[in-house]
Amino acid sequence: MRCPRRIALFIAVMTARLAAVDIVAHRGASHDAPENTVASARLGWSQGADAVETDIHLTKDGRVIVCHDKTTKRTTGHDGLITAMTLAELRALDAGRWKGPQFAGEKLPLLEEQLALIPAGKTMLVEIKTGPEIVPEFRRVLAAAGATERSVTVISFNLETLKAVRRELPAFRTLYLMGYKAPDAKDPKAKRPPSIDDVIRDAKSAGLTGLDLQYSWPLTPADVKRVRDAGLELHVWTVDDPAVARHWIGLGVASVTTNRPGWLRGQLKP
Numbered sequence: 001m002r003c004p005r006r007i008a009l010f011i012a013v014m015t016a017r018l019a020a021v022d023i024v025a026h027r028g029a030s031h032d033a034p035e036n037t038v039a040s041a042r043l044g045w046s047q048g049a050d051a052v053e054t055d056i057h058l059t060k061d062g063r064v065i066v067c068h069d070k071t072t073k074r075t076t077g078h079d080g081l082i083t084a085m086t087l088a089e090l091r092a093l094d095a096g097r098w099k100g101p102q103f104a105g106e107k108l109p110l111l112e113e114q115l116a117l118i119p120a121g122k123t124m125l126v127e128i129k130t131g132p133e134i135v136p137e138f139r140r141v142l143a144a145a146g147a148t149e150r151s152v153t154v155i156s157f158n159l160e161t162l163k164a165v166r167r168e169l170p171a172f173r174t175l176y177l178m179g180y181k182a183p184d185a186k187d188p189k190a191k192r193p194p195s196i197d198d199v200i201r202d203a204k205s206a207g208l209t210g211l212d213l214q215y216s217w218p219l220t221p222a223d224v225k226r227v228r229d230a231g232l233e234l235h236v237w238t239v240d241d242p243a244v245a246r247h248w249i250g251l252g253v254a255s256v257t258t259n260r261p262g263w264l265r266g267q268l269k270p
């Protein structure tokens, strides 16, 4: 028979963790609006997200533009490489129509446009998709927008870029993104995923604030304890399944990134 006191304790811990966890709108409310546009950021905020995540690249003429892919094909229909295009060329594209006619005319935003939408007390997770070459212009844009370490957190898969952010913008929080693909048991040559201890070591040696892991990471409570003991925050992406979100919230993550911020929060209500 299950112990009622343990069940009550479990419910109390889960209730506290559900109340504390931040919900992050992935590329804005990208289930409902075209990703990484002003429309999806606005919708993320209006759906009650605690933070909006947005991806950035550097244009040919050195401006910081918001887009997930390094080319514009998927979200605008025009097959162009962002680093080979000027801001004017990029701004002429339609980044909304692919999601539905009601979004026609949405542009690829400049980072400063997305920063201007952050409500007081909320945070934008800015994912740098490039190498460190973007950091000087990124710093200029943050300063011009009055962004601070309270309103912006920097995330990236690129450790060298995060190290450059630590040097140039030492006050800003930095999260190391890490995907996880289970090794193919039938393929002995398949690339082995890194261990969580490798990831912890790299994040610590770079002086980062924490880890932001793909939901598929097979993390145990003991692994989570080692992340915590290393002084690192733990976050997770991209979760649109309430059961998966509950699993990670049970592990004690600080935030869950989702394409459906309003819907997921509703599903997680006790």
Ligand code: G3P
Residues within 6 Å of the ligand: 026, 053, 055, 068, 127, 177, 212, 237, 238, 257
């Ligand atoms: O929030 C992290 C997540 O956005 C990383 O993956 O491919 O969606 O940029 P991706």
Ligand code: CA
Residues within 6 Å of the ligand: 053, 054, 055, 127
């Ligand atoms: Ca991203």
